[in-house]
Amino acid sequence: MHRLALATTALALLATLAACGKKEGGPTDATPATAASAPAGAASAAKAALTVTAIQPATASWARTLSANGSIAPWQESIVSAEQGGYRLAEVLVNVGDRVKRGQVLARMAVDTVQVELAQTRAALAESEATLAEAQANAERARQLQTTGAISAQQINQYLTAEKTAQARLLAQRARLQSDQLRLAKTTITAPDDGVISARLATVGAVAGNGQELFRLIRGGRLEWRAEVTAAELSQLRPGMKATLQLPDGSSTAGTVRMVAPTVDAQTRNGLVYVDLSSAQAGASSTVRAGMFSRGEFQLGATPALALPQAAVALRDGFQYVFALESQVGGNDWRVRQLKVQLGRRLGDQVEVLGGLDAQARVVAQGVGFLTDGDIVSVVSAAPAPAAAASR
Structure with a gap:
């Protein structure tokens, strides 16, 4: 009986395990259904990002451009100096930034000494003229008496020589008068050309030396941009090409290539391109000033x-x-x-x-x-x- 009970229990346990195996195998048998649903999941994953x-x-x-950097400088700067030294500056009539015209008076020197010397020269000239008149009269009488024998040949020669000497002294006095008048004119310092005063070293009361610099003048008020480009880029630039500069204050100005330098710097291997800023004039009211560093572009054409x-x-x-x-x-x-x-x-x-x-x-x-x-x-x-x- 005991063995029969054990066998019955074993059969019941096997039946239970078989039932559990069927339940666990249910999802496994459904694998084909899961695989069939895979394309729908893939389509969901391929949704637009x-x-x-x-x-x-x-x-x-588009315009083809070439960028470059450079400084703005005067087109030409004249140095106005004292043509003669040793005279005190009595008046200085202009300041830095003033626009002047050719021949305008910039400064005057004290002329007292020159005027005294000029007066002495004029007096000596009058004396020479009187001496010449007397010598000419004596020479004329000697010529008239030359054939009569009233006076010796030696005296006649002396009168004629005195006439020529008086003429020479008169010419010398006239030359000295012109020299003194020129000295007087040079005591007035004038502008050699139209332009803008960029520097002033003249001071009232100072004694100017011979050739001493008194003023600097930007001729015509013209400024130019001196752009540095590489040796390879120089061949792309020609006189007459247009350029646009960006100024430090954010504004811009236009220019035209005036000249391309014929040489290249041996140290930097760069060449200079001179751009005339005809639209910009030097002056206190201008936004373009000499000495500025600017970046710009050259217009090389459209492509x-x-x-x-x-x-x-x-x-x-x-x-x-x-x-x-x-x-x-x-x-x-x-x-x-x-x-x-x-x-x-x-x-x-x-x-x-x-x-x-x-x-x-x-x-x-x-x-x-x-x-x-x-x-x-x-x-x-x-x-x-x-x-x-x-x-x-």
Whole structure:
């Protein structure tokens, strides 16, 4: 009986285990159903990562420019000096920044000494004229008596010699008078040309030395920009080309290339380009001043450019990328491809694409910083072409 009870218990335990095995195997048998539902899950995972607008590169005519740095300086600067020394400055009539005309009086020296010497010379000249008149009368009488024998030949020769000596002394006195008059004129310092006073060293009461600098004058008030460019860039510039300068206060001024230097500095290997700033005149009211350092651009002409908005370009690891629409995956959804591009000039919010992108490609216009290669995006509309904004 005991054995029969054990056998019955064992059969009951086996039946229980079999029932449990069927319950645990239920999900396993349902595996095909789970596999059938997998495509629906994959489609859900391929949902668009971003809603974007697409744009096509636009071809525009852009100005080709060459950037350079340089200083603004006077076109020519005249040094006004004292032509004679030893006289006191009695008047100084101009200051730095004053605009003057050719021949305008800048300063006057004390003329007392010169006027006294001039008076003495005039008196000596009058004496010489009287002496000559007497010598001429004596010589004329001697010529008349030469054939009569009333006076000796030696006396006649003395009268004729005295006449010539008196003539020479008169000429010497006239030359001295001209010299004294010139000295008197040089006591007045005048402007050699129209322009602007850029420096003044003259002081009332000072005794000017011979050749001492008293004033500096920017001739015509003309300024120029002396731009430094490399030897390779010099060949691109020609007289008559236009340039635009950016001034320190944020304003700009225009200029024209006057001359390209015929030599290159042996130390820096740079050459100078002289740009005439005809629209800017030196003066206290001008925003352009000599000595300023300025950055500018030379206009080299217009060339075609393939342009994109700056927002369509992503910068990653030191390279520039765009995201082009590669293939349509359904409806308005597209898969994007990351393309490395080479950029060139910039104009406002537009950039020039030099390589890496086909002109017919459509790219994501903005939000590219959130995309990676192979992402799916939903394209809602096309952004306006930048051609009109970028053309110059």
